[in-house]
Every structure is written in structure tokens, then in C-alpha cells.
Amino acid sequence: MPGSIESLILPRNFYRRPVQTVARELLGKRLVRQIGNQSAGGYITEAEAYDGENDQACHAHSGKTQRNAMMYGEAGRAYVYFTYGMHWMLNCVSADDGYPAAVLIRAIYPVEGINIIKKNRPGVREPLWCNGPAKLTKALEISGDLNGIDLCDPGSSLRIEEGIEIPDKDIQISARVGIQSTPEPWLSMPWRFFTEVPENLKKKV
DNA sequence: TCTTCGATTGTCT
DNA sequence: GACAATCGAAGAA
Secondary structure (H helix, E strand, O other): OOOHHHHHEOOHHHHOOOHHHHHHHHOOOEEEEEEOOEEEEEEEEEEEEEEOOOOOOOHHHHOOOOOHHHHHOOOOEEEEEEEOOOEEEEEEEOOOOOOOEEEEEEEEEEEEOHHHHHHHOOOOOHHHOOOOHHHHHHHOOOOHHHOOOEOOOOOOOEEEEOOOOOOHHHEEEEOOOOOOOOOOOHHHOOOEEEEOOOHHHHHHO
């Protein structure tokens, strides 16, 4: 058992590829949040790519600021930011180190630490626990103090591990959502990747 | 069931 | 001072 956890963690080179590729391949991977001596998490089912300063929907489009500085950093780290006055968003910094690109994790299918997730999502029914970017951060107690955490470090309280294979035929692609004020062509870029909560995931639980 | 709208605060201009 | 990579309650059909 010892050592096996480390080998499951995605290596930094996984993130050092075009963000669209990283977003696609993050589907089915396992997001793990360590809370005290418990862990909670699940399989990623939805992700979006944000690609550099040219991408008008990307936070880096108007240059480097204090908020988005993390996106310019090392691939494989978390970029966590606050929006709408009440919501945290979780991103994985991707592409080359120093190039501002990140993948927004929009949804997961929880399989671990259900008691923790239930506690954090009172009064909410199962399918709605983590099916939105702000929902999953709340369910997993992710907030600004995790900004910049290394997702490749087995000692981190937030990491991404190997999960299950999602075949191409089960993956759907669309334009990104929640960026209504973004001009074309960025508005229509097919950089959102998602999958139905699949039968093979359910069997595995 | 579907659509509209209010909440609430950090960050940038 | 305006706005934001959203959620979920409330009201309409």
C-alpha cells in the first residue's frame, strides 16, 4: 500500500501539453481532497480549457495581474480564484511553464468521502452535489488558501490521480459556458469537454 | 418544468 | 465604481 498512492498521481508532464489536450484527458481522472485524516473526491466529468492571453475568455487576456499570476507559473499547480462575490473556482495550470493557460474543473462524480460531501452540501440531493464548478469547491472545502498548491505532490491536500479511461465516443464537446460577454470567436471555441455520468463509473463505486 | 433574478465581495479600470 | 469562468430560490406557465 505505501508508495502506491504516489505512483497514481499524474506527473507534471501530464500538464505540460496544450490545454485542450489536458482538458480532454482530465475527464475520468480522480480528484482527491485531503481533509484532516480523511479524503474526499471523485472522477472528473467536465472541464474547460482557457488558453493564453489571446483567449478573450481567459483571465490572462488583459495581461498578468496579482489575481491571475498563478496561471503564469508552473504547470501542475492549482489556480483557485473567487468570483460572483461568493464562489470559488478550481483550475489546473497547464501548458508550458510561464504560459498562462489553465483548465477549469467544472464537475466531478463523487465516490469517496461521501459523508464529508453530504455535510458540506446540506439539503442537496446526490446528483447535484458536485455538478458545477462552485458546487464541487464547496463540497470539497476548496478555497483561496489552496491557490498555488502542487497537484503533483503526494503530500498536498489536493491532488489528481489516475482514474478510468473515458473512450472518445463517450466524450462530448461544446462551446464554453458562463462567458457570455466574451466576443467571437472565443465565445464559440469548442473547448468544453464533458461526459455523461457513465455506467462504468457507477459500477465501479 | 422552465425561466428570471437576487445574492455578495475581490479585483481591476 | 463596475463587473465577474455561478448557484439556487422564487415565480410563472
